[in-house]
Amino acid sequence: MSSVASVEAAIPAELSGLVRSVRVADGVATIVADASGLGRSAATQLQKELEQAVAKVPGIAEVRVALMVDKPKRRIVAVGSGKGGVGKSTLTANLAVALARMGRKVGVVDADIYGPSQVMLLDPARGRPRAEGNTLIPVESEFGVKLLSMAQLVEPGKAIAWRGPMVGQALTQMMEADWGEADTLLVDLPPGTGDVQLTMLQKFKPAGAVIVTTPQDLALIDATRAIDLFAQSNIPVVGIVENMAGYVCPHCGESSDPFGAGGGEGAAVSLGYPFLGRVPLAMGIRVASDTGQPPAANDGADGAAFTAIAARLAEWLDKQPA
Template sequence: MTEEDLRRALASIADPAGGGSIVETGRASGIVVRSGTGGFVLDIGGLSAEDAAALKRAAEQAAPGARMITTAEAAGGAHGQTGQAPTQSAAGGGARRQPHEQPAPDLAHLGKIVAVASGKGGVGKSTVAANLAVALAAEGLRVGLLDADIYGPSIPTLLGCPGRASGEQGRIEPVEAHGLKTLSIAHLTKPGKAMIWRGPMAAAAMMQMLADGDWGELEVMLIDMPPGTGDIQLTLAQKVKPAGAVIVSTPQDLALIDAEKAIAMFDKVNVPILGVIENMSTFVCPECGTRSDIFGHGGAEETSRARSVPFLGAVPLTMELRRASDSGRPAVLSDDEAGAALRAAALALKTELES
């Protein structure tokens, strides 16, 4: 089977909601074939339970043996019940459970799982997560990095690995970059596709990548969380039970208010805070080296002190850090001041994990 064969087979199925085939409407995406084994993502969003079940049967018949991942929230069925989408399925795999019925997977092989989180977007959380992961891998640890920011996946760009993940025998093969393994929804879907999913759908996708990824035996798994305190964070706390969380914030009061909320949320679900990182702590002029505290300075350290949680370090905003992020070569691999600060933060996190 080739990718074109699989695409042609799926294109023969009409979208129950209209508008053409499930390939034309984007209901079938992430179509990939590796080593003769196919896989695709099937979105059943907005369909009745009957239409969703019929569509899955049609896809199984059109592409027997292909690995099918169903993600969405089905509308009410014949009895007026509304069901959340199953997290995963394999063609011909029989009955499928809803997310709340799924047992917690055994993730012991992932080592110590650490959520890298923030209360709000725009604080550089993904940049920090990517650099922490690369720095820990450079220390000789077996590291994984999961991009759980389903709506705005940026890890493939930050690590310079925008290709597709391969799949074989019901497993997803993570992409390798800079000495670590990584996986993102961007590795499984068509480039540029917007993830217009409800919270439970996004949470299901995160669990699926964790449980189905062929990660091997890791020592540390970093999870780049979406901003906020929603479904993905709650699912992580209940099903994954991470070793702890790292909170990223700028020193600005507006960001610190939301960082406090993130700390409070993790505290409420019994996830320890391993530390706080102040990103964009100061701006370093690329021309003269002058420092400007454009977002303030020291606020995150004060918050960590007030909350009695470790402060892992302050990362300046430099032109090299921006260039490194855009080019896919993490700043921790350079001699830049921001890279040095991120390496120090990674070592401080490593110490916390060992204590």
């Protein structure tokens, strides 16, 4: 008849130090092992080796291995807007890169299920994520940012014609992926206040939200609606970013404001939220974004605005309770 001693004797010496308890009853061996600090692959290998070793013990019909793991202290930051076309995805990608350059471990969830664009912005040629069981393993970009996007999972150019429940399932699978040591997860929300936003707010409760707008009145009206959605869900608004704020002609050097000026900052003041900064309407930002080279990845002038906003976001995160 098998016993605890016989099971313990079958465990390889190099694994015994990770075993916290062994129980044997009715031919079932239950082992609790400490997998803290191990990556998913290493933890899976530990479980497999323990199962294989103990299964050879006479009288053992079943082996159950429970792994103790440290749950990472990960904060979710939603990046939202009331309408499309305000540069929300570009801001998300560059905030992620800037935060990674500051030493944070960052992941990006491209939650714009119907119109994903983060693959173009962060990683045009990195391939598809892996899956271990039902868990996705994000792709890591050359900028040190992990990424999951529907664009990695469907054929290029194929329309995603899903109803709400399927969209919610897709978002959940990406949010519950193996993000490893990522301490900050930026979620690039679709425009508006629909199913994806509701699923995110109700199921995953972000630590805060960054609102993106352009200076024009129409965008500001829609941004106010997005802010109200977060307020109704008791999600703190980190602040407002004004994008496409001013254009300097590369030929004559004259500055103009095709979308107006100061609207985002004015809205922040009137609504009582911090103003995180403005990003100019610059050809360099557009070109770099289209080629998968976020301006925040270097110290050039085009990346400076993103880096400054990321620093304010990092400061806000550091002030939040653990």
